Amino acid sequence: MTQRPERADALRNREAVLAAADALFASSSSPHGVSMDDIATAAGVGKGTLFRRFGDRAGLIGAVIASRLEPLKRDVLEARDTTGSAPRQRVLDLLDASLRFKIENRNLMSAAEDAGISSPYRAGHYGWWHEMLRAELGCVPTVHDPDFTAHALLAALRADLVAHLIDERKMTPEGLRSSLAAYVDNALGGGRERPGTQD
Incomplete structure (x- = not known):
């Protein structure tokens, strides 16, 4: 059966609704400060419309995240295909892109974690980042288990940690990005031979 196109x-x-939710989460001082009523009012629709369209708050937040991620995904894929950089640098670039997205959207991403969107590891956006990262890590000679390493590196980018470091510990975004780069460099072996690997 052919699916009917969406009415204008x-x-x-x-x-x-997506634009209103995005703006409210961006301007809110807390991910808890944005309700479905707030979003409906800002979008000029009834609250029932939100529930019919998105199911619940978690569904709406997931849709906003997906919308926000689409241009970033295109940029990441384009950079991967055109820059010709080494796998190690592509790992750093991927994680930096994810961190910048988390910093810019930390209330939205924290709201997603708080809204009970099952396990964060089952979220579509997490699966995409993990697969991209795992593929690049598989090309880095010092990485012995790309699948686990991808999970471990992404754990350092949890939205609640990013929000804590930026909003409570007052790290600057530049400082956090620099710290992440140093952490990843160390996790990947710093480009040096591991002790005991030489004949």
């Missing part, structure tokens, strides 16, 4: 008014409502 329904599409406009969806875009209005």
